[in-house]
Amino acid sequence: MSSKPIALFDPVILRRAVIDAVVKLAPRQLVRNPVMFVTGVVAVLVTLIFIRDLAFGEDNLAFTGQIAIWLWFTVLFANFAEAIAEGRGKAQADALRRTRSDTMAKVFLHQDDNRDDVYETKSALELRTGDIVLVEVGDTIPADGEVIEGIASVNESAITGESAPVIRESGGDRSAVTGGTVVLSDSIKVRITAAPGSSFLDRMIALVEGAERQKTPNELALSILLIGMTLIFLIAVVTLWGLASYSGTVLSVTVLIALLVTLIPTTIGGLLSAIGIAGMDRLIRFNVIATSGRAVEAAGDVDTLLLDKTGTITFGNRLATEFIPTPGIDEATLVEAAFLSSLADETPEGRSIIALAKSKYGASEPADKSGVVIPFSAQTRLSGIDLSGRKLRKGAVDSVLKLAGLSLEQAPSGFRDAVQSIARSGGTPLAVADSAKLLGVIHLKDVVKPDIKARFAELRAMGIRTVMVTGDNAVTAAAIASEAGVDDYIAEATPQDKLAYIKGEQAKGRLIAMCGDGTNDAPALAQADVGVAMQSGTQAAREAGNMVDLDSNPTKLIEVTEIGKQLLMTRGSLTTFSIANDVAKYFAIIPALFVATYPELGALNIMGLASPQSAILSAVIFNALVIIALIPLALKGIAYRPVGAEALLRRNLLVYGLGGLIVPFVGIKIIDVAVAGLGLA
């Protein structure tokens, strides 16, 4: 997938958003956003009043007309914000959709009399779960599925952006294939596991397009609060009509509506869905697909992250890090023997011995390589080479000792100490012998990825504990855990252990995220609150998780968590801003409404606004323009910093709470000067 960043205001998207903003005025669409629906209804009302006044020639025609126009703009601006977010999502989705638009599938029907397979060619969109399709060289895989027969190399760059082909074969952990990827060699039979309408690609498209966007739990709770605030202000404004009549003030419907619209939380109400869509869009830019917005929100709450050791924390292969000669043996002899005995060894361990010997000990390729290679076998647990009369062997310590006819106690003490100290440090000792002569020990070690410690420190700063899961024994696990800087580890873990650990943590009230790729991870992925499956993993794992990482990078969870937090923070901060704004609006409008009855109330006009009408109009204009002004913030989200909750809150309260109190005083005053200067009111 291309992660080409889309400019914040791409002209094409802008143009489409302007049209969409008008289309979204349809009541059926508007009713999904209660605050904007109320604004729309009162806009209609003021427009009708304007038409009536136009017909009967009332005063204040220009004023009513302008209020009506700005109320419509308020709704249009909110629609525009949503349309831009959707447009950016659509642009992302369209690129994805192209990959599978015209895919045809060869669906297996039955075997004919000659026992040949009979296929029917169908559009990918007509596939059903359980269909078996044949995919040959050059074909695009029509939908997500599982390889049931054959082996093929597949180009998954459409999904991952990684151009190197990957092997997909039946059975094992590499059987899952994704719709939209291309088979480069051989042919495979694939059983479709997701009907095209619900494949990951489709879910992703639906989430960014906003078509099937459902409100996430926190969004729902916030919407309820916004409805509550709207009702409170409705009560305050409607009763104000009665309270005003006590002092003989007759308030027009237009000014009451102006007061209502400026008070109800239109700012956050107008930007709420744009914030949500933009959050999903950001996630996709990081090459992560979530099956629901709920999962993204949950990611922001994660307390504990469970990570597999192999492939995540360490490179996954034990690598040679040191040669320890038996006392009395020259180091060069040991290095040479290890080097020679590994020449034909194509395992990662064998290659790492060669690499270490070359890089650190300066060994070079021998001239004579014509020895007899003794391959590794499970029985002997040894490998080596017979070369010019020397029987060089390397292998498990007990196997080598047996070959030498010694027990560990009989071995030289230096050799014994080396073996034991390697084992204690969590490494694996590999003995090297020339016939019966013990030359020394190779230290094989699980090497921790270089940048992983910093990533864990980052997670810790965000308040997330990391737990390493490994099949290693406790000694090895502890050694790697301390080297990688994880907070805890589960050694000798079985799939049941993982599941039990997750359940235990959840019972303590923690939210667990887990990354996994194997079929045996599936139950734990399903149990975890946030299950991130690797794109390279099995279909079972991907179905069990609620997110798929297209890059198969387990530490991606840091970005996912940040996006989840950003989403909530942006909503919360704009809500605070929206409500704080109301103070200034009261000071603008209330004196304007009553200054005729009580000239003394002019004391509340602390902004010194030009006239009552200009004060009301300025407040309404400010209220509309602030939506536009905040669109970039809604789309980008508020920056998250791992500084702890209290510091974060203090900062956001200062910026959006205090800022929300002050900004409208300044903004309304500036607009008032302009309105009065232009003679609009």
Added chain:
Amino acid sequence: MTVTGWLQIALILAAVVAAAWPLGLYMARVFSGERTFLSPVLLPVERAVYIAANVDPKKEQTWLSYALAMLAINGLGFVLLYGLMRFQHLLPLNPQGFAAVPPDLAFNTAVSFVTNTNWQSYGGETTMSHLVQMTGLGVQNFLSAATGIALALAVTRAFARRTAATLGNFWADLTRATLYVLLPLSIIVAVAFAISGVPQTLAASAEVTTLEGAKQAIALGPVASQEAIKQLGTNGGGFFNVNAAHPFENPNAWSNILSIWSMLLISTALPITFGRLVGDMRQGAALLTVMYALLVVGVAIVYAAETSGVPSQIAAGIDPAMGNMEGKEVRFGQALTALYVVATTGLSCGAVNAMHGSLTPIGGLVPLFMIQLGEILPGGVGSGLYGIIVMAILAVFVAGLMVGRTPEYLGKKIEAREMKLAVLAILILPLTILGFTAASAMLPFALSSLANSGPRGLTEILYAYSSAAGNNGSAFAGLTANTQWYNTTLGIAMLLGRFAYVVPVLAIAGALAKKTKVAASPGTFPTHGMLFIGLLTGVILILGGLQYFPALALGPVVEHVLMQAGKTF
């Protein structure tokens, strides 16, 4: 303002907190069913009550059956009280021979005492028989206070428990609140009141011959005992019409101090009980800090407004150093009057030792706003605690979003259901207060009850409905409330303010109790620090301010500006 005045205020508040702290811890034990130093005496009584009422105190109730039990006993209390008043002329202990109470007044009064409001549209000593005062009003003084405490405990348990289906047993909570808390305290306080000179007798009145030789009947009765529970239970319904300004209810400085101390005591202790039961005293202390911070600010404003005097009075030759003494008792002075005014409205007590209607506009705005903020500073017994918890839920909701986590309070996640119920609860007060005030401001027969014109008249109506919906009970004298319209609508406002508010709150408690407790992490926003205290204070003020700004602007604010210009009403 004087240093001595502030010292008096500080000493009294310190004495309240000093007594409330152990009381709070004691209540935590009582409501957990643990043994206390009073158990040897009271446990047999408690058991006898359970046997007589056929109650198993260990049988826990869900939020719904807890709410239904609460509504049942309060409904029964209403019917009994209404009946007593309607038939008082046929019943004994009516030495003055008062006639039956009219239906609308009986409805208003019964609702008033059931809801812990104790709004009085009548003069106690000239309307109610001793039987009504003692068995009707007296019993309700205990019952409504005990109900409030029980409800606060139910809400507290929602945070103390994890994945629990129940909130406790209402009958056990009610019994324990009465037996272990209200009865012992009111005995002590009643004796103290009697010592300070408050009468306690069953005699109807004393016949005295005045200096002019005229005969005068001075109303008497069991004043000290009623005064004790009136203050302790934040009831506020006085024995006499002028309440704690009457020399028999509140004869001197000592009785005044005792009045203030005893009305603040239980509401101050309950946040401490809350802290103990949720296992973190700092949580209770934080809530208490918010309550007292706003209380003290309110006292400061009233004290300053009242001592700075009224321009027209000064122009008339009154010594400006005295400040505005209209409607105040010289024996209490400015400082303790200001404290009384703000305490009785910050609490939902409603007892008064001065005429709130005679306060300066700003001095009157403060008690009005204290009521409108939801009676949570520190609020009525029980209702103050669960009220401020609702505000805390709203505060952490916004704060939680701002730190990027699903909002939680004390480890309980605040989700859509809780928000729905909290919004429902907070809508009740503005709807009732502003709705009825606006209606009364437009209805001619409602306006005819007003004694004052101009913005002051509007304030009187606004104050009446605020007081009723907030279950406060104090009045901004000047409004003749004993009419069918006001008796009925104020009665409805009291019912809504109490029960329509608390049922959603109990439902929140039920939903929260079911949830597991989320473990705290560095990403969790701590709800005991200064930041939370500031945030909660801000949320309370801004939410209240936004709701009532227009109404207050047209009432006390306009009046203040006009007063500065020399115009009074």
